[in-house]
Amino acid sequence: xxxxxxxxxxxxxxxxxxxxxxxxxxxxxxxxxxxxxxxxxxxxxxxxxxxxxxxxxxxxxxxxxxxxxxxxxxxxxxxxxxxxxxxxxxxxxxxxxxxxxxxxxxxxxxxxxxxxxxxxxxxxxxxxxxxxxxxxxxxxxxxxxxxxxxxxxxxxxxxxxxxxxxxxxxxxxxxxxxxxxxxxxxxxxxxxxxxxxxxxxxxxxxxxxxxxxxxxxxxxxxxxxxxxxxxxxxxxxxxxxxxxxxxxxxxxxxxxxxxxxxxxxxxxxxx
Numbered sequence: 001x002x003x004x005x006x007x008x009x010x011x012x013x014x015x016x017x018x019x020x021x022x023x024x025x026x027x028x029x030x031x032x033x034x035x036x037x038x039x040x041x042x043x044x045x046x047x048x049x050x051x052x053x054x055x056x057x058x059x060x061x062x063x064x065x066x067x068x069x070x071x072x073x074x075x076x077x078x079x080x081x082x083x084x085x086x087x088x089x090x091x092x093x094x095x096x097x098x099x100x101x102x103x104x105x106x107x108x109x110x111x112x113x114x115x116x117x118x119x120x121x122x123x124x125x126x127x128x129x130x131x132x133x134x135x136x137x138x139x140x141x142x143x144x145x146x147x148x149x150x151x152x153x154x155x156x157x158x159x160x161x162x163x164x165x166x167x168x169x170x171x172x173x174x175x176x177x178x179x180x181x182x183x184x185x186x187x188x189x190x191x192x193x194x195x196x197x198x199x200x201x202x203x204x205x206x207x208x209x210x211x212x213x214x215x216x217x218x219x220x221x222x223x224x225x226x227x228x229x230x231x232x233x234x235x236x237x238x239x240x241x242x243x244x245x246x247x248x249x250x251x252x253x254x255x256x257x258x259x260x261x262x263x264x265x266x267x268x269x270x271x
Contacts, residue, residue, distance in 0.1 A: 006044045006054075008034055013051045014097060021103035022048065052106055056113045059094040063120045066090055067127065069236030076130045078230075081179040083127045084144060084171055086237050091152040092160040098153045121145060144171050227255060 012033045016025040027048060031041045045051045066086030073079040091098060100106040108114045129141035151167050172178060227235070231253050238249050250256055 005034075005036070005040070009041055009044055010051065010055055013048075014055055014100070017052075017055075017100045017103070017106055018096065022052065022100060022106035023104050053113050055097055056107055056117070059090065059097055060113070060116050060120065062090045062093065063087065063117075063124075065236060067120065067123055069233050070127055073233060075180075077177070078180050078233075080128050080130060080175075080177075082233050082237075083124055084148065085168070085179075086233075087124060087145075088148045088152070088164060088167055089237055091149050092164060095152045095156050098149065099156050102153060140175055144174055147171050147174060227253065231255075 009030065013025070013030050016030060016033065025048075027041055028038050030051075031038045034041070045054065066089070067083060070079050070082035070086055073082055097107075107117060125138070125141045125145050128144055129137045133141070147170050148167060151170075152163060155163060168179075235249050235253060238252065
């Protein structure tokens with residue numbers, strides 16, 4: 001059986017940091033909760049800061065992925081709302097970790113974690129305000145960023161599906177702007193029309209010739225070999241939520257797994 005001691009340490013540390021605070025929790029308490037020695041915990045994490053760094057990595061990674069996808073969009077309004085919705089999904093996914101901040105700003109305990117979070121926040125606010133923003137737009141962008149995180153953290157016990165639309169409504173009022181319509185999702189195939197396994201090439205980066213694609217579509221067979229910007233952004237948001245694997249994303253978008261990998265090659269390590 002695979003040793004999951006490291007995972008168990010992180011789970012217990014997050015529980016204790018959230019309940020008592022980072023500074024009030026000792027390595028010894030974490031070890032005692034797990035039935036381990038202090039030395040055993042220090043073997044995996046030489047300090048509490050290393051524990052915070054490991055806890056924060058998924059949050060920081062998902063923030064960066066969400067912003068990377070939004071930054072690819074040319075339209076500034078779509079880019080702004082891709083950032084807003086993408087970050088909100090990240091907050092909702094990781095709000096247990098963010099709850100630690102209400103005690104003693106635990107994420108600031110590790111210098112590199114704080115700097116990475118700060119730099120990502122600055123990038124997000126810049127994408128929200130848009131190019132050549134005046135002071136009012138920059139202030140509104142900072143306020144919008146705070147509106148995304150604070151309700152999620154302070155109301156951590158409320159259902160995510162209830163919190164999300166209310167938070168988005170508040171941001172809309174602040175910015176006096178309605179987000180552009182989201183692309184309609186491709187319907188999943190019904191139980192009587194499930195296609196067989198897609199024929200994948202030996203290389204995930206290979207491209208099907210356009211003529212072959214056209215023939216396949218004209219016969220009503222095959223899946224699209226390309227994804228437009230909105231589909232790519234939706235795929236990134238689905239991944240950032242932490243709830244969807246590449247197979248599910250491919251099905252939702254009506255494309256093959258190879259197509260998802262091809263268009264999101266920079267995310268391959270995260271799938």
